[in-house]
Amino acid sequence: EAGVAQSPRYKIIEKRQSVAFWCNPISGHATLYWYQQILGQGPKLLIQFQNNGVVDDSQLPKDRFSAERLKGVDSTLKIQPAKLEDSAVYLCASSRTGKTEAFFGQGTRLTVV
Amino acid sequence: ELKVEQNPLFLSMQEGKNYTIYCNYSTTSDRLYWYRQDPGKSLESLFVLLSNGAVKQEGRLMASLDTKARLSTLHITAAVHDLSATYFCALSGGSNYKLTFGKGTLLTVNP
Secondary structure (H helix, E strand, O other), rough: OOOOEOOOEEEEOOOOOOOEEEEOOOOOOEEEEEEEEOOOOOOOOEEEEEEEEEEOOOOOOOOOOEEEOOOOOOOEEEEEOOOOOOEEEEEEEEEOOOOOOOOOOOOOOEEEE | OOEEEEOOEEEEOOOOEEEEEEEEEEEOOOOEEEEEEOOOOEEEEEEEEOOOOEEEEEEEEEEEOOOOOEEEEEEEEEOOOHHEEEEEEEEEEOOEEEEEOOOOEEEEEEO
C-alpha cells in the first residue's frame, strides 16, 4: 500500500511570496490533515478534511493560509503571502476515519527568507 | 483545550541503560499514540493505547497508559544507538478526533 505522498520536499521562498504544497493521501482514506511543525516543536493541526469538507480549521491563519480538497482525494495547502515565521515542515496525514490511526507523509520543508 | 506535556524534552543516555519518557495530558482522551521521528523524516507510529492499564511492547520499547493519572510512559530498556530519535506522544480527542502532540523528547543514545 502506497503511503502519503507530498511534494515538493523542500521549498525556499522570499517573504511575501506565495507557495503551494500538494498531498495525495493513502487510497481509501477519507480523512486528511495538514500539520505545521516548527523546528523543535510537535506538529500542530492546521486543517482537517473529511472527504472534501472541512472538519476543523480553527488553527489555520485564514488571512494567509488556504487549503482545499476538491474531489475528496488530493489536497493543496497555500500560503499567500508568506512570512518568516511560516518557516516549518508541513506534514500531510490521512486516516480511514477521524477515529483511526493517521499515517504521515514525509513533509515539505519550507524556508522563508 | 487539551494540553500535552512531555518530559524530559532532551535525554542523553548511554547504551545499555534504561530510561522512561513521561507524557501528561490535561483532559480525558479517546486514545494515545507514541510516534518516532528521525531527523528529516516523517512520523512513524509506534504504539496506540486505548484503555486504562494498556501496555504494549515492541523490542526495547514499552508504552503504558494510566487514564486516571492522565499519564503515559515510554520505557526504554537497554538502549542502543539505533533508538536515537525524537519521540512524540499525541492524544486523539474531541468530536473530530484530532491529534494534539507534545513537544517531543529528543533522545540521543551514546556508545
